[in-house]
Amino acid sequence: MAIRRTLLRLAVIGLMPMLLAGCWSRLEVNDRLFVSVMYVDAGADEGEVKLTLGFALPNRMTSIQQGIAGGGGNPYGTMSNTGPSIAVAFRRIQANIPRQINWGHTRVVVIGDKLARQGIRPVLEFITRQPAMQLKGFIFIAQGEAHRLSMVTPIMERFPSEILRELAAQKSIMNTTARDLLMSEPFEGDGLIGRISVDEVRLISEKGKKGLTLNNIGTGILRNEKLVGYLSxxxxxxxxxxxxxxxxxxxxxxxxxxxxxxxxxxxxxxxxxxxxxxxxxxxxxxxxxxxxxxxxxxxxxxxxxxxxxxxxxxxxxxxxxxxxxxxxxxxxxxxxxxxxxxxxxxxxxxxxxxxxxxxxxxxxxxxxxxxxxxxxxxxxxxxxxxxxxxxxxxxxxxxxx
The missing domain is CATH 3.30.300.210 (Nutrient germinant receptor protein C, domain 3)
Known part of the structure; x- marks a missing residue:
């Protein structure tokens, strides 16, 4: 009996080092690309979708943190592609990026009003299929094309998407998440989504150069998951x-x-x-x-x-x-x-x-x-x-x- 207990203890002690092996993931963090915002628009051709992903640029983020001037470039970038569905457009973007795209940091989704009038169900469908995508991410409707919001000058934040996220978090604009829209599906898929426009103005912070700024212009009305009108x-x-x-x-x-x-x-x-x-x-x-x-x-x-x-x-x-x-x-x-x-x-x-x-x-x-x-x-x-x-x-x- 004593020998049995001794062997059991030795077995437990022998297995304990395996808990110290660290991350077993085959994909390192520096091989991932973390998407912070997703812009979805209707494509030029009927039935086509244009997907634009916004993300931080790791090489420039490192330069900023170390106090090195990285050539004056933005610490963020975007990549776009089109396809018959969001999934196809996404795979085409992934095929041209050396890092694995990760949705774990996606906090904002912006939908162009043309696509919203056709219906936002494909967007919600794609979101629910991504295990890493957080349902508490905010969703907005853009006046015109959504991807134009990626060109906004982020005066007080590092990324344009952070402006939208903070506005929604502070409830300065209609606060609608993917979870809210999914929960409305049993009740005819009706809902409200904050509406954003982009205006060109001269920015003092940019030495008088023209830049794009965001404006809260009301709310989009969804009926059967389709944009049917607006609230002022x-x-x-x-x-x-x-x-x-x-x-x-x-x-x-x-x-x-x-x-x-x-x-x-x-x-x-x-x-x-x-x-x-x-x-x-x-x-x-x-x-x-x-x-x-x-x-x-x-x-x-x-x-x-x-x-x-x-x-x-x-x-x-x-x-x-x-x-x-x-x-x-x-x-x-x-x-x-x-x-x-x-x-x-x-x-x-x-x-x-x-x-x-x-x-x-x-x-x-x-x-x-x-x-x-x-x-x-x-x-x-x-x-x-x-x-x-x-x-x-x-x-x-x-x-x-």
């Missing part, structure tokens, strides 16, 4: 309130006393959605709460007067309600449930959902009533009672004389 920037704000994505936002209202502008910073926001069946119809109640700080003011309004603060809150609530209702109205007009209210129906009213599921679009347009209940509060008004430049009235001027 203000309508996008309403949609972001419904989707509980409104953070660190600035809201401008007109002063209820003199009509001048007051800027309010939203530092806390939350949205709750409840459903209630009323006969043969369903009421969807959207309750929005927001805590705001006065950011700046062109109004002579007295911020220490509780009555005037209540007037500001009322004006803010009216604006929030109007924006949210416009986004909801647009949804019903297109028959696109891009807020996935169908999932709420399935959860809260399962028996009714079974009846409506096969004809959900018609019921959504005709039998759903929305009720928007905003509740915004002004928490902080700043250190001064009213604007320091508050004009002197004629009566006050006479008194001073």
């Amino acid at each position: 920037a203000s309508e996008q704000r309403g949609a972001m309130w419904v989707k509980d994505q409104m953070e660190n936002a600035l809201v401008t209202i007109q002063s209820p006393t003199d009509g001048q502008s007051i800027d309010l910073y939203v530092n806390q926001a939350s949205t709750r959605i409840k459903l209630k069946q009323e006969g043969e119809r369903v009421r969807i109640r959207i309750s929005v709460r927001a805590t705001d700080d006065v950011y700046s003011s062109n109004s002579a309004l007295d911020f220490q007067d509780p009555q005037q603060i209540r007037q500001i809150q009322q004006a803010l609530n009216e604006q929030l309600k109007e924006r949210i209702e416009r986004a909801l109205e647009r949804s019903q007009q297109l028959g696109a449930d891009y807020f996935q209210f169908g999932s709420y129906m399935e959860w809260y009213l399962p028996s009714l959902w079974k009846q409506w599921k096969m004809d959900w679009r018609r019921h959504y347009e005709e039998d759903v009533i929305f009720e928007v209940v905003p509740e915004a509060k002004v928490a902080r008004t700043g250190a001064i009672r009213s604007s320091y430049w508050k004009p002197i009235t004629p009566e006050e001027g006479k008194e001073q004389r």
